[in-house]
Amino acid sequence: xxxxxxxxTEISVVEKEDVTLDCVYExxxxxxxxxxxxxxxxxxxxxxIRRNSFDEQNEISGRYSWNFxxxxxxxxxxxxxxxxxxxxxxxxxxxxxxxxxxxxxxxxTGTRLQVTL
Amino acid sequence: xxxxxxxxxxxxxxxxxQVTLACHQTWNHNNMxxxxxxxxxxxxxxxxxxxxxxTNKGEVSDGYSVSRSNTExxxxxxxxxxxxxxxxxxxxxxxRGSGEQFFGPGTRLTVL
Numbered sequence: 001x002x003x004x005x006x007x008x009t010e011i012s013v014v015e016k017e018d019v020t021l022d023c024v025y026e027x028x029x030x031x032x033x034x035x036x037x038x039x040x041x042x043x044x045x046x047x048x049i050r051r052n053s054f055d056e057q058n059e060i061s062g063r064y065s066w067n068f069x070x071x072x073x074x075x076x077x078x079x080x081x082x083x084x085x086x087x088x089x090x091x092x093x094x095x096x097x098x099x100x101x102x103x104x105x106x107x108x109t110g111t112r113l114q115v116t117l
Numbered sequence: 118x119x120x121x122x123x124x125x126x127x128x129x130x131x132x133x134x135q136v137t138l139a140c141h142q143t144w145n146h147n148n149m150x151x152x153x154x155x156x157x158x159x160x161x162x163x164x165x166x167x168x169x170x171x172t173n174k175g176e177v178s179d180g181y182s183v184s185r186s187n188t189e190x191x192x193x194x195x196x197x198x199x200x201x202x203x204x205x206x207x208x209x210x211x212x213r214g215s216g217e218q219f220f221g222p223g224t225r226l227t228v229l
Contacts, residue, residue: 006159035217045207045220091159104150104175105209105218109159 002027004094006108013082013115021077021111023092029053034068034075035093035105045091051075082115089113119144123208123221131229136195138224140208148211149191150218151175151183153204160207166191198228 003026013019025034036048049059051068059066063080079086092108121142130136142149147168152160152175162175164183172183180202182194195202205225209218 037220043205044222045209047217047219050217104162104165105160107152107159107161109157 002094002096002106004092004106004108006090006092006111008111009109010112010114013113015083015115015117016081018078018080019082019113019115021079021090021092021113023075023077023108025073025075025092025094027094027096029096031096033095035095036066036075036077037091037093039089039091039110041088048077048090079113082113084115084117087113087115121208121210121219121221123206123224125224126222127225129227129229130198132198132200134198136198136226138193138195138206138208138226140191140193140221141189142208142210142219142221143189144210144212144219145188146210146212146219147188148213148218149185150209150211151181151191151193152207152209153177153202154207154223155204163193163206164191195226198226200228202226203228 005024032053034051038046038048056068065078067076089110089112091110093105095105124139150165151163154160161177163177163181164175166172166185169185185191205223207223208221211218
């Protein structure tokens, strides 16, 4: 069975602080994909990143960075110099590669990030 | 531009009524999914489809049904709405292979 755990329910930071959102996953598969989605107060789900299990390189996109560590089954997300616009709920998700009937996403319960001035 | 739409965006209904939520995508994706989002549970999969005439149950499928008669649409039906089905419903689609899922804007359903 697959499972994604986001232990941090809510995080509150002051603008310009760095913040890390944790994601720990469980899967028996050696090939899988990990995702992060953002859900701003407007409610839509916005895709942020996809990472496959064979690529452990960290990724940076502007103020966003992701740290993938297979040894600890973690895929953490860091926002550097946070801004009020980063306030949202962030979801981590896990997916097996498409093998006919296995492309479903398993979501964590989300972390609500509140960035204040 | 390709997109995925849901209608209605908001719906209030009464217990016992049948309700259908529409999902339409123009990505030409084979895979389509319905999720519900509830506080403390994240997104949970209700039903999914990998192509026309294909439908499968997700982890919370009781009380819901779907049908896939074409590539673009996957309507979700609540046969007899219950208060426990008050939630925000998201439709998503993806291509075969490793494609990420694209989500619709969501439908907020209230069952009184």
